Amino acid sequence: MKFIKYIAFLIIVLVFSNSTNKIIAQTNLAEPTLKILDVCGIEVPFQNNKPLPTFEMQNRSRYNLAGEWRRQRVPRPWPDEATSAATFILRDQAGISLIESKSDNRFKLDYDDSNWETRNIPFPDNNFNEYPVRPDFYQDLVWYRKSFVVNDPSIANLTVRLNFLSVNYMADVWVNGVWVGYHEGGYTPFSFDITQFLNTGGNNVIAVRVDNPAWGTTKYSIPNIPSDWYNYTGIIHDVYLEFVNPVSIVRSDITPLDINGEIKTKIVFQNMKLTSANISVSVQVFDLNCDEANIGKEDIWNMLGQESVLIGQKEFSSYMDFGSVCAFETDLKIMNPRLWTHKNPNLYVMKVTLYDGSIITDEYYTQFGIRTVKTVGSKFLFNDRLMYLPGVARHEDHPDYGRSLPREQILADMKIVKSLNAKLLRTAHYPNHYYTYLIADRLGISTKEEIPVFWFNDSESWRIQNEVRQIHKQMFREMVYKDYNRPSVIIWSLSNECKDITGRLAFNEMMTKDHADNYEDGRLITQSAAADSPxxxxPTIAPLDLASWTIYFGIFYGKNGAYYGPSFNFLRDAKAAFPNKPILCTEYGYWSSEDGSTADKQGTVFSDMMNVFKIFALTNVDGSENKAFGSLMSAVWWTVFDWYRMDNPGGFQSMGLYSMQRAAKPIANSLSATYLPYYNQDGILVGIEKEDESIPLEYDLEQNFPNPFNPTTNINYNLPKGGLVKIEVFDILGNKIRTLINSYQDPGFHKIEFKGDDLSSGIYFYVLSINGKSFTKKMMLLK
Known part of the structure; x- marks a missing residue:
């Protein structure tokens, strides 16, 4: 029956390939591997049925699996037209068995891979050519195998995690011949608990099946269309084993609440012993000692400076059953905090110490900073200061490494970004290596991080993800949890230049609610819409914090060469359409051409566009507030470096300020000089007298009036930030009587009427919920 089931599945896929009006049943598709569960009343991310660990380096034993692996490209075991079946088949027992049956035993422990080629990992499987000839277009199936020996008695009783920081696109993993799990998506990290599968006293083999379907062959992948960067195949970023005490700290997520040092911390623990544990926890905060000599180091436990005075609940104790997960949430205050800014990126280290009884079982360290971002009407506030952020973008690409840039190259790239006097870096259309953001923290570069939902221009692409697969939702969650503690990350982005409105609006509403309900971290959420469509x-901007567009008038649309006028008109209209949202230009730019023949035009576009941006920037060049037209919080030049792309027959896209080999073009100096006055600004401290009087400074649910009432009363509430608003009425027993509103609302002062005609006299409660916050008031109906 299982064989018949999958024959039917393949037939359905073949039908789908000829008719995009049908979606295969959800039960036949690989499911997301990350979910959020309630643990002790706290939302905790789980991946592969285990709490999602941090990927920030810890002071624990590690076995680096980088280096020589065996690899083999193989023909896809399904027909080309059934690509979706090969890649996206449901990973139940029947699906796993089918994949293994088509593998020619490549996953088995005793498989002979001696005739396979070798490849140093991490590195794309694409074969590289001499620059500027781009790598080969390999988008298909490749197998990897790594043989290694673990022979250390000290780790015999430890929990073992197998961590991958990036594999593109679908990865199935076997350890010593046993399938341990899979992950979909080429830009975010994932982890498996392989304790029961690893031989800690001898030989081991890891086998990885990487299936990277060619863009444009299936609507199930993200991206699903030939896109404006390179679709590298393979094990792209680090892979390693981490050895952890069975009673350990999984992660600590820190949210700065204000510039006065108030922080919210969620700490997750696990007990993987076969017995219970009586745990106790202590929390400390230290300055991070970071200078030019150690700026690239990751061993932050060796970079601790002075301990901070910490107010609040710093200790916690609990009984844990064997095999259980526990979470602890506390509000703390760092006295006399040093803020994270672009000029002075002050950083802290939180140290969490875990005891099982009187024995220290784990110590956890994470880098973080105190900085806030928020919007008040059309104003963008960074640490409560009105600020304009000159911006650039960077693709994670290099002619020698592809996306597998070594850390020293990432650091060098980020120093170039800093030299351009940019305050905001858009890390292209996908999450970059976590080290990129660690270094951005230390250099003082704000970042905007995005998931690769790219050019979803048709309703079918959105329907598949919104209603069936929700891999885009998983990608967003994995991105947020990867860089949760990075003060440099100030904006999360949901998509780029997707033309379909209905599906995009539904996704924006879905994710702003998910973020507010489950992992509100104080950051702003936006997208990168295309200025010409619609x-x-x-209308898809309504649920978002920022109104964001890529702007290419006179280049990709509109009259050729007409940059200034149409761009001015667009920003004027955008300001009118969204008077209570700051505007972000997520892209502008032009190419120099591969032979440099249009470098002058690149300069012209930059000059014309900057003349427009100066009119709308929140602050003027002299640092004063732009009270006339100020609404633009940033404009991002696309990009710092040239990059390889799939749809350019010439090989690479030349819109960079630098070549792929990191040689500066004339435009680089012009941009750096123009950005300098904005970089030197410290922002304008915004007090109450500076605020738009139509926007409140804090959330407030007012007492209904009149009260008591019969049968009608009014409820006033104030929103400093827009979001999904829900107001519900409950009786004294906690039964929900009515939902008064459940929809997105802009910031401002709001009022809603409540009628109790059909209710009996008594006490009722009304509850306002928005952006992860909840407020309750009591009212009396007296008939």
Missing amino acids: GASD
Whole structure:
């Protein structure tokens, strides 16, 4: 029956390939491997049925699996037209068995891989050519195998995690011939608990099946269309084993609440012993000692400076059953905090110490900073200061490494970004290596991080993800949890230049609610819409914090060469359409051409666009507030470096300020000089007298009036930030009587009427919920 089931599945896929109006049943598709569960009343991310660990380096034993692996490209075991079946088949027992049956035993422990080629990992499987000839277009199936020996008695009783920081696109993993799990998506990390599968006294083999379907062959992948960067195949970033005490700290997520040092911390623990544990926890905060000599180091436990005075609940104790997970949430205050800013990126280290009884079983360290971002009407506030952020973008690409840039190259790239006087870096259309953001923290570079939902221009692409697969939702969650503690990350982005409105709006509403309900971290959420589609009045912007567009008038649309006028008109119309949202230009730019023949035009576009941006920037060049037209919080030049792309027959895209080999073009100096006055600004401290009087400074649910009432009363509430608003009424027993509103609302002062005609006299409660916050008031109906 299982064989018949999958024959039917393949037939369905073949039908789908000829008719995009049908979606295969959800039960036949690989499911997301990350979910959020309630643990002790706290939302905790789980991946592969285990709490999602941090990927920030810890002071624990590690076995680096980088180096020589065996690899083999193989023909896809299904027909080309059934690509979706090969890649996205449901990983139940029947699906796993089918994949293994088509593998020619490549996953088995005793498989002979001696005739396979070798490849140093991490590195793309694409074969590289001499620059500027791009690598080969390998988008298909490749197998990897790594043989290694673990022979250390000290780790015999430890929990073992197998961590991958990036594999593109679908990875199935076997350890010593046993399938341990899979992950979909080429830009975010994942982890498996392989304790029961690893031989800690001898030989081991890891086998990885990487299936990277060619862009444009299936609508199930993300991206699903030939896109504006390179689709590298393989094990792209680090892979390693981490050995952890069975009673350990999984992660600690820190949210700065204000610039006065108030932080919210969620700490997750696990007990993987076969017995219970009586745990106790202590929390400390230290300055991070970071200078030019150690700026690239990751062993932050060796970079601790002075301990901070910490107010609040710093200790916690609990009984844990064997095999259980526990979470602890506390509000703390760092006295006399040093803020994270672009000029002075002050950083801290949180140290969490875990005891099982009187024995220390784990110590956990994470880098973080005190900085806030928020919007008040059309104003963007960084640490409560009105600020304009000159911006650039960077693709994770290099002619020698592809996306597998070594850390020293990432650091060098980020120093170039800093030299351009940019305050905001958009890390292209996908999450970059976590080290990128660690270094951005230390250099003082704000970042905007995005998931690769790219050019979803048709309703079917959105319907598959919104209603069936929700891999885009998983990608967003994995991105957030990867860089949760990075003060440099100030904006999360949901998509780029997707034309379909209905599906995009549904996704924006879905994710702003998910973020507010489950992992509100104080950051802003936006997208990168295209300025020409549907235009300045794009309805999908309503649920988002920022109104964001890529702007290419006179280049990709509109009259050729007409940059200034149409761009000015667009920003004017955008300001009118969204008067209570700051505007972000997520892209502008032009190419120099591969032979440099249009370098002058690159300069012209930059000059014309900057003349427009100066009119709308939140602050003027002299640092004063732009009270006339100020609404633009940043404009991002696309990009710092040239990059390889799939749809350019010439090989690479030349829009960079630098070549792929990191040689500066003339435009680099012009941009750096123009950005300098904005970089030197410290922002304008915004007090109450500076605020838009139509926008409140804090959330407030007011007492209903009149009270007591019969049968009608009014409820006023104030929103400093827009979001999904829910107001519900409950009786004294906690039964929900009515939902008064459940929809997105802009910031401002709001009022809603409540009628109790059909209710009996008594006490009722009304509850306002928004952006992860909840407020309750009591009212009396007296008939």
